[in-house]
Amino acid sequence: MTWVRWLVSFVLGCLAGVVFHYVLYRMSLPVEPFIYMAF
Amino acid sequence: MSEQGEQSRLRRFLVPVPFLAGVVVAFVACCLGGHARSGRNCYRDFARFTGHTDPTTSYFPTACQLRALGRARLDPDKVVVVVGGNSILQGAGQARSEMWSNHLQTALGDRFAVLNFASVGALAAEFGEIAAEFLARDHPRLVYIADIGSAGTGGEPDGAIYRYFFWDAYYKGLVPFDRHREERLAELTAQRHKRGDEAFAELQRGQYLDAGVRFQDLWTWVTYQHVSTVWTPASPHYFLRARKVFPDPLTAPQPSLEQRYPVAVEGIAMKIVGAWGAGGLGMVQGGDRNCALARYVHDCFPEAVRPRTLILVIRDSPHYVSRLHSAEQARYAATFPATVRVLEANGLSALDVGGDYSDLDYVDRCHLSEQGGRRLAAEVAPKVRDLARRLGYLKQGGPR
Numbered sequence: 001m002t003w004v005r006w007l008v009s010f011v012l013g014c015l016a017g018v019v020f021h022y023v024l025y026r027m028s029l030p031v032e033p034f035i036y037m038a039f
Numbered sequence: 040m041s042e043q044g045e046q047s048r049l050r051r052f053l054v055p056v057p058f059l060a061g062v063v064v065a066f067v068a069c070c071l072g073g074h075a076r077s078g079r080n081c082y083r084d085f086a087r088f089t090g091h092t093d094p095t096t097s098y099f100p101t102a103c104q105l106r107a108l109g110r111a112r113l114d115p116d117k118v119v120v121v122v123g124g125n126s127i128l129q130g131a132g133q134a135r136s137e138m139w140s141n142h143l144q145t146a147l148g149d150r151f152a153v154l155n156f157a158s159v160g161a162l163a164a165e166f167g168e169i170a171a172e173f174l175a176r177d178h179p180r181l182v183y184i185a186d187i188g189s190a191g192t193g194g195e196p197d198g199a200i201y202r203y204f205f206w207d208a209y210y211k212g213l214v215p216f217d218r219h220r221e222e223r224l225a226e227l228t229a230q231r232h233k234r235g236d237e238a239f240a241e242l243q244r245g246q247y248l249d250a251g252v253r254f255q256d257l258w259t260w261v262t263y264q265h266v267s268t269v270w271t272p273a274s275p276h277y278f279l280r281a282r283k284v285f286p287d288p289l290t291a292p293q294p295s296l297e298q299r300y301p302v303a304v305e306g307i308a309m310k311i312v313g314a315w316g317a318g319g320l321g322m323v324q325g326g327d328r329n330c331a332l333a334r335y336v337h338d339c340f341p342e343a344v345r346p347r348t349l350i351l352v353i354r355d356s357p358h359y360v361s362r363l364h365s366a367e368q369a370r371y372a373a374t375f376p377a378t379v380r381v382l383e384a385n386g387l388s389a390l391d392v393g394g395d396y397s398d399l400d401y402v403d404r405c406h407l408s409e410q411g412g413r414r415l416a417a418e419v420a421p422k423v424r425d426l427a428r429r430l431g432y433l434k435q436g437g438p439r
Contacts, residue, residue: 005052005053005054006054006057007057008052008053009052009053009054009055009056009057009058009061010057010058010060010061010064011061012053012058012061013057013058013059013060013061013062013063013064013065014061014062014064014065015061015065016058016061016062016065017061017062017063017064017065017066017067017068017069018065018066018069020062020066021065021066021069021070021252021254021257021258022254022258022268024248024249024252024254025254025255025257025258025259026268026269027245028245028246028249028254028255029097029099029269030097030203034094034095034097034160034200
């Protein structure tokens with residue numbers, strides 16, 4: 001069942017790649033709320 | 040279970056080579072997806088940015104999205120009018136169908152195409168202005184309109200509140216070259232690094248990385264089109280909904296006078312109006328070409344942009360202005376023609392707006408009502424037409 005392990009590993013890797021790309025987006029969002037929300 | 044046992048189970052289950060191949064393939068696919076999305080317009084039926092498509096709800100429209108929107112919406116045969124500036128020109132207080140920029144479009148006619156890129160809190164030389172600069176590459180017959188007044192003025196060449204947008208456009212090669220701006224940016228960047236401005240350094244790093252990896256173009260599109268993954272106080276129970284499904288939240292019946300001018304905010308409103316009288320005059324003191332406002336114009340509006348820019352210097356509601364002491368009122372009234380004079384002396388066109396407006400022309404201290412919006416459009420249209428004529432945009436066979 002080697003091919004199943006390879007396939008599962010590949011799919012999990014794909015998920016990790018998407019999450020990594022998304023994490024970069026989330027890290028780019030400001031931590032502080034937008035200035036107008038402070039009023 | 041021991042840590043060793045877990046590791047050996049993971050090792051039995053996962054094969055490193057296909058796992059890493061999957062990571063690389065998916066990451067590259069996301070980058071390519073971001074690049075592909077950045078060239079396509081996602082804003083169908085766009086009228087203006089709203090509370091669900093602006094940074095107040097952690098939604099940051101990207102420079103490429105605005106370029107794609109401009110390319111999809113604008114006819115190269117028409118004179119393009121890009122409206123920038125803040126919520127006053129965005130039409131806050133006006134229903135979507137009664138936005139002042141719609142009336143401006145009607146008044147200008149078919150030879151013009153008006154696009155409203157004004158956004159909450161944006162200064163005259165940021166966001167909409169940067170968008171106007173890169174749209175002018177495709178549409179050289181372009182007029183840019185923004186506003187200044189007690190609701191906002193000043194800023195740096197890379198903006199203030201919308202600094203992310205400038206650096207997004209800058210690293211993606213959308214900001215046209217201007218020697219003076221580059222020099223000021225180099226100075227400012229060095230100053231900010233020297234004083235350890237980590238937030239700025241991070242912003243620059245993030246935008247630089249995004250120019251290649253395109254996470255903002257991809258995930259902002261996902262947020263708008265499919266699912267929002269960012270919680271926001273504006274929609275705490277529905278934050279997962281795609282932003283496109285939210286109706287324009289700025290639509291509302293016109294409020295009564297009591298609702299427009301509540302007693303609770305009178306103190307702060309009077310403080311802002313009084314301070315603008317003093318602060319506004321301070322900006323124009325020291326000579327038309329050397330005062331603080333002149334330096335702001337030279338730093339923030341590139342030379343190529345100034346001739347095609349119209350700045351509306353918008354007064355506050357007479358509900359508050361009329362309550363100032365007579366000396367303060369005189370100072371307040373003097374600020375506007377002086378501001379217009381300095382702007383025009385430095386190569387911009389300017390218009391003093393609101394001198395004869397009534398309480399009913401506003402919905403609060405500074406935002407115009409639907410009635411005020413109609414008046415504004417009627418005043419601005421001849422000025423835009425005149426500017427377009429002077430720039431040679433209306434000649435037969437003129438530049439496309």
